[in-house]
Amino acid sequence: MKHHIRPPMRFLGLAVLLCGLLSGLLAGNGLAAKPHFLPAASLDLAAVLPPPPADGSPRNKAELMEMLRLQRTRTPAMVAFALADVERSPFRFADVLGAAFNKQNLPGVEALFAAILEDATLQIDPAKQRWNRLRPFLLDPMIEPCLPEPQSASYPSGHSTFGHLAAIVLSAMVPEKAEALAKRGEAFARNRVIGGVHYPSDIAAGAQAAEAIAKALFNNPEFQKAFQEAKAQTRQVLGLAP
Template sequence: MTGFKNGGLNGGLNGGLNGGLSSGPLGGRSWSGGSSSSLVPFSPPLKTGDDATGELMFFNNPDLEFPKSAWSPALRAQVIVGEFAASDWRTDLTTTDYRERSAGFHSQTPGTPTGLRGELLTLINFRNNIRQEMANEIAVQVDGSQLYWSNAFMIGIENKPNSSILVAVAMAVGQLVGMHFKDYWKRARPIQFCPALMPIIPTPPHPSYPSGHALQAYLVKHLLSAAARASAGDALHDYFSNFAERIANNREIAGVHFPTDKLESADLAAQVWEHHLRELPSVQELIANAWGEWEHNLVPGDFKNPVMAEGPESFADQIAIKLRGL
């Protein structure tokens, strides 16, 4: 009976969590604010005709269109994914070896990592010393990393509609590109080399390299930085960067990714942004329209202290400090 209890509990928790997230700021909710599956009671029926003529009353406007502003961000993003998929991204990134033209190039060969022992030791250190502290955050980010962006930066369809779509585009394009290269490299998961890692979440049913969550997070960073016209050294840009790093690092702490999976994702996201996403007319339009959603965040002189302007402390530095104190 224990198995049935655990299955029911896990299923209920996962279903509730996933359902709640999918109807959240970037999910498939209705334009009116409720879930797309919300019941709207309406009884008795509204009068639909003119008492004198008996004719049906309606808005006789053949040019009426569904407004862009009423789209669900997640669904609008699918239209842009189609535009992206029609480009030459797959051929370009696969045949020209994007790693060699990336500023963050690393020499790790997927599937046969020369530093396998060192990477596994890093993951074991995470398991032993940091994992429990990050457990709740890791669990929610399995299916809801976009929730962290929307919550921290107040990105919602009501107040930042264009930015909401940009986040959804990053999530959708990141998944498409990530799955292509996972299939291309076919890198084994950490637990296949070291079962004692025992990830705190189920190991995803697809290859390890690159990290999909990291790729999505880095794409969000690039798109939002462009929308907010924030460059390196700006407070907002540094916050975006640190959020992306945190989400990426959590996948290593969870035990489901190697550190080099994250490095690959950072390189790949930069190439996808620089050579493909930023060239799409639909993305350019969203970025231009999104500027008005961020300009109030970038008033010169807001941060008098340079330390404050750098944003939150680097997550990697936090980990290093914690490990040094052991």
């Protein structure tokens, strides 16, 4: 069994703050995301999303109980699936769209989603900083993640945002698979809870954030142009009518 050394509770908020400062230093070194279609923090997601459940509240305790239940029941196959979904890539949706949906065949799709990921990150990060929510494994030592432990704040989930956003964009490209893509996006997000690194409310907020970001993207002419090119490539590779 994996054991964690937990810092004293009074230092946990400071630890998250220091992680945020470190992220700022990395940004200064050119390692942070850059805007493509949306100006950074242009959506003010902190005004769109509800606040997360307070630590120690009945809802927070219920979420931790659900996570512990999932921890007890997760199988090696579930762990492997969650580990694979750590990668925020549209090609994680190849299990819906088919083996031909890969980065070798679709460099334009890869480039589009790299830009989408950076834009989404720049919208999500201010909301994370606003609430500065502790990760579940920092709040409850009984939570034992099977995924790499992120250093950022927990709410909202960036992975959930990307998974749901990818499902929305891919569904617009391949509406024939919209229902299956939506379910795959939900599974992508759910794997963060199964893996022990996000609360259920984190991924629910990620889904809401994805809808807001998708709306803004599709209202952007530059995004629409890149999207249409990627859509045409995708449908051609998948053997679908234009």
